Amino acid sequence: MKKIISGNEAIALSFGDSGGVFASGYPGTPSTETLEEVARLGEVYCEWAPNEKVALESAIGASIAGGRSLSTMKHVGVNVAADALMTLTYTGVNAGLILMVADDPGMHSSQNEQDSRNYAKFAKVPMLDPADSQEAYDFVRAGFEISEQFDTPVMLRTTTRISHAKGVVEQTAKIQPKVGEWVRNVPKYVMLPNFGKIKHVEVEARLLKLQEFAESSPLNRVEMGDKALGIITSGVSYQHVKEAYPNASVLKLGLVHPLPMNKIREFAGSVKRLMIVEEMDAIFEEQIRAAGVRVDIGKDRISLCGEVSADIVRAAAGDAVAKSAAPVEGLPQRPPTFCPGCAHRGLFSILSKLKAFVSGDIGCYTLGALPPMSAMHSTICMGASISAAHGMAKVNEIAGRTEKPVAVIGDSTFFHSGITGLLSMAYNKSNALVIIMDNRTTGMTGGQENPGSGRVLQGEPAGQVNIKDLVKVLGVEHVVEINTYDLAATEAAIKKGLETPGPYVLIDKNPCILRYRVKKPTIAVNQDTCTGCRACLKAACVALGLTASGDKPKVRIDPNICNGCGVCSQLCKFDAMSEA
Amino acid sequence: MNVFNIVIAGVGGQGVLMASKVLAESALKSGMDVKQNEVHGMAQRGGSVISFVRIGDKVSSPVVMPGTADILISFEPLEALRYLHYLKPGGKVVYSRVTINPSTVASGLALYPADVEAQIKAKCSNSHAIEALSIAHEAGNAKAVNMVMVGSVMKSLPLESGVIEGVVAELSQGKGVDVNLKALRGGAAAA
Numbered sequence: 001m002k003k004i005i006s007g008n009e010a011i012a013l014s015f016g017d018s019g020g021v022f023a024s025g026y027p028g029t030p031s032t033e034t035l036e037e038v039a040r041l042g043e044v045y046c047e048w049a050p051n052e053k054v055a056l057e058s059a060i061g062a063s064i065a066g067g068r069s070l071s072t073m074k075h076v077g078v079n080v081a082a083d084a085l086m087t088l089t090y091t092g093v094n095a096g097l098i099l100m101v102a103d104d105p106g107m108h109s110s111q112n113e114q115d116s117r118n119y120a121k122f123a124k125v126p127m128l129d130p131a132d133s134q135e136a137y138d139f140v141r142a143g144f145e146i147s148e149q150f151d152t153p154v155m156l157r158t159t160t161r162i163s164h165a166k167g168v169v170e171q172t173a174k175i176q177p178k179v180g181e182w183v184r185n186v187p188k189y190v191m192l193p194n195f196g197k198i199k200h201v202e203v204e205a206r207l208l209k210l211q212e213f214a215e216s217s218p219l220n221r222v223e224m225g226d227k228a229l230g231i232i233t234s235g236v237s238y239q240h241v242k243e244a245y246p247n248a249s250v251l252k253l254g255l256v257h258p259l260p261m262n263k264i265r266e267f268a269g270s271v272k273r274l275m276i277v278e279e280m281d282a283i284f285e286e287q288i289r290a291a292g293v294r295v296d297i298g299k300d301r302i303s304l305c306g307e308v309s310a311d312i313v314r315a316a317a318g319d320a321v322a323k324s325a326a327p328v329e330g331l332p333q334r335p336p337t338f339c340p341g342c343a344h345r346g347l348f349s350i351l352s353k354l355k356a357f358v359s360g361d362i363g364c365y366t367l368g369a370l371p372p373m374s375a376m377h378s379t380i381c382m383g384a385s386i387s388a389a390h391g392m393a394k395v396n397e398i399a400g401r402t403e404k405p406v407a408v409i410g411d412s413t414f415f416h417s418g419i420t421g422l423l424s425m426a427y428n429k430s431n432a433l434v435i436i437m438d439n440r441t442t443g444m445t446g447g448q449e450n451p452g453s454g455r456v457l458q459g460e461p462a463g464q465v466n467i468k469d470l471v472k473v474l475g476v477e478h479v480v481e482i483n484t485y486d487l488a489a490t491e492a493a494i495k496k497g498l499e500t501p502g503p504y505v506l507i508d509k510n511p512c513i514l515r516y517r518v519k520k521p522t523i524a525v526n527q528d529t530c531t532g533c534r535a536c537l538k539a540a541c542v543a544l545g546l547t548a549s550g551d552k553p554k555v556r557i558d559p560n561i562c563n564g565c566g567v568c569s570q571l572c573k574f575d576a577m578s579e580a
Numbered sequence: 581m582n583v584f585n586i587v588i589a590g591v592g593g594q595g596v597l598m599a600s601k602v603l604a605e606s607a608l609k610s611g612m613d614v615k616q617n618e619v620h621g622m623a624q625r626g627g628s629v630i631s632f633v634r635i636g637d638k639v640s641s642p643v644v645m646p647g648t649a650d651i652l653i654s655f656e657p658l659e660a661l662r663y664l665h666y667l668k669p670g671g672k673v674v675y676s677r678v679t680i681n682p683s684t685v686a687s688g689l690a691l692y693p694a695d696v697e698a699q700i701k702a703k704c705s706n707s708h709a710i711e712a713l714s715i716a717h718e719a720g721n722a723k724a725v726n727m728v729m730v731g732s733v734m735k736s737l738p739l740e741s742g743v744i745e746g747v748v749a750e751l752s753q754g755k756g757v758d759v760n761l762k763a764l765r766g767g768a769a770a771a
Contacts, residue, residue, distance in 0.1 A: 109619075166604060246640075311646075325647070327664075331658060542680070
């Protein structure tokens with residue numbers, strides 16, 4: 001039966017159909033739905049790991065124990081898992097292992113634009129790059145076969161337009177999962193230097209065999225058409241190429257590392273102009289040029305930044321694109337913002353007021369950097385809020401500055417990689433304040449479970465980490481719980497934390513209103529007492545708005561949107577706001 | 581049939597994805613190829629959302645290029661104006677008249693343009709405003725605005741209304757079946 005499913009759903013479906021036994025990952029847009037779908041299908045064991053390194057290492061263990069395994073993450077997650085990956089490539093696998101990585105060209109929801117094809121080259125592992133949902137489905141099966149045939153982990157790479165785009169998929173016959181032997185093989189799995197030296201030679205030999213395989217594999221196919229223009233491409237770029245030039249000759253790469261250089265050379269020789277269309281880095285182009293093949297159009301005409309489109313492809317080849325009216329300029333932006341009722345709103349109202357230096361992290365609370373809060377001054381990667389604040393605190397100390405930096409981090413990010421930073425803070429006696437916004441979910445990616453939420457991926461009950469106890473065990477003396485819906489008390493607590501020397505941790509435990517469907521009585525504005533001073537607008541809540549009429553417009557609250565958190569009413573200096 | 585390009589715009593939380601799903605599933609049921617794509621992630625937090633549904637004999641790219649959309653369905657007037665340039669010459673825009681303040685307006689950093697509807701009309705001769713919220717209320721649920729909007733364009737799509745109704749019934753649950761079908765038909769009647 002044909003279905004319309006996303007690339008992520010296709011990978012999940014195929015994992016179950018291809019004898020998958022174990023899946024572990026960490027949420028990250030655009031990869032998140034893959035494991036959620038494995039859980040929804042309910043056939044194969046799957047779990048959220050606290051971070052990507054743990055996820056991949058767990059998948060390695062599953063493979064050694066004889067089960068086909070899958071590890072899912074977004075591109076920056078591979079940075080965290082890279083330690084495991086770079087030695088996994090030496091040990092190889094027992095049962096097949098696929099590392100699915102979802103890149104985000106165009107940075108729809110990421111802190112950087114990172115081309116994971118670099119990791120395939122770096123780790124010397126094969127990488128598959130599907131061009132639609134059907135290929136995402138098919139390449140999981142192919143990936144396990146390659147993994148087991150060549151004794152290697154296989155990277156399955158998607159991009160946002162593959163992971164989140166839906167297309168028609170037909171399933172193939174299901175392979176029943178069977179768990180193989182739990183292998184003991186010391187020279188293969190214990191990477192002491194003497195064993196590692198032997199394995200490295202094997203890795204290089206494996207790469208040559210994979211290159212041979214790439215030459216003849218149907219994963220790389222030539223679609224011969226008009227020979228005036230030949231295009232080498234892969235992934236979603238292939239779709240843009242087909243849109244731009246339905247009749248051009250195309251060498252479509254499904255296995256993007258290692259490259260089938262003989263096939264490429266032959267293709268290049270058969271067309272008049274050779275164009276390479278790849279998103280982000282010039283991975284194909286550099287290798288193809290290095291092999292002495294003439295490239296006519298490549299990264300000189302297609303940006304290294306952002307996504308490719310059919311128009312970009314046509315423009316690069318020097319052809320006209322469909323004329324469109326210019327976008328209307330000067331419209332008010334509609335950026336994402338804290339949900340009405342979100343507990344982060346109160347915190348950032350206070351941090352903004354106190355003008356503290358805020359070392360931020362990855363999560364919904366990163367939105368605190370946007371105006372009018374403008375209360376975040378650095379955000380690097382998962383967990384960096386605490387470690388970076390520590391470095392700031394030390395330099396402040398050296399410089400004789402008394403101001404304390406404030407690190408803001410969420411529960412899931414704290415579990416992911418904030419704990420070690422806080423350990424360093426306690427150990428190295430940092431003069432910093434850490435605020436942990438424990439809303440009991442992985443919010444920004446859509447509300448996934450984590451070790452503090454009390455449930456596992458499938459929703460069944462699990463143990464719940466007590467963050468306060470954990471922080472104390474790490475060696476932090478001052479740990480105080482706060483309630484960010486109470487602005488005055490929150491301000492007092494933050495001030496005390498900033499005044500007390502040494503590491504100081506505040507924890508807010510209000511749940512995510514979106515994930516836990518919290519609904520409070522709405523607030524209304526008394527139009528007689530509202531002076532139109534706009535102090536409440538600093539709450540940056542979309543439920544607030546100004547009345548259209550009058551020379552001094554007053555504030556009104558949309559009862560369909562308000563979630564009654566009361567932050568705006570606490571910002572009001574004229575008592576004009578109360579429960580409706 | 582050549583590819584028919586639909587763009588659906590709105591605000592995070594308005595049900596753009598569900599509307600897209602209805603159209604995509606209807607196309608599949610009608611034996612067409614289809615690609616649907618919207619970017620989610622940060623958009624869920626009240627941000628601007630845009631979704632593409634492309635249907636036809638064979639669809640390659642999941643992305644609609646500016647200047648090529650046959651129809652733009654917007655759940656909010658400002659978002660209709662924001663994405664109007666996706667329409668091809670002679671393309672049609674249908675939008676819900678209820679405004680939702682962006683956070684930039686709600687926090688006093690920007691003004692919601694008073695003449696949004698006039699601007700849409702000036703830029704597109706084939707524009708249609710729908711009282712989607714009141715129709716959704718009448719159908720029994722304010723959240724059924726997305727189905728009202730699908731209904732409002734039903735006759736302009738290369739899809740049978742009966743097929744769309746069947747998909748809406750299939751994808752809805754319990755009382756939602758009745759509400760969504762009423763909203764769909766209410767939208768169609770208002771178009």
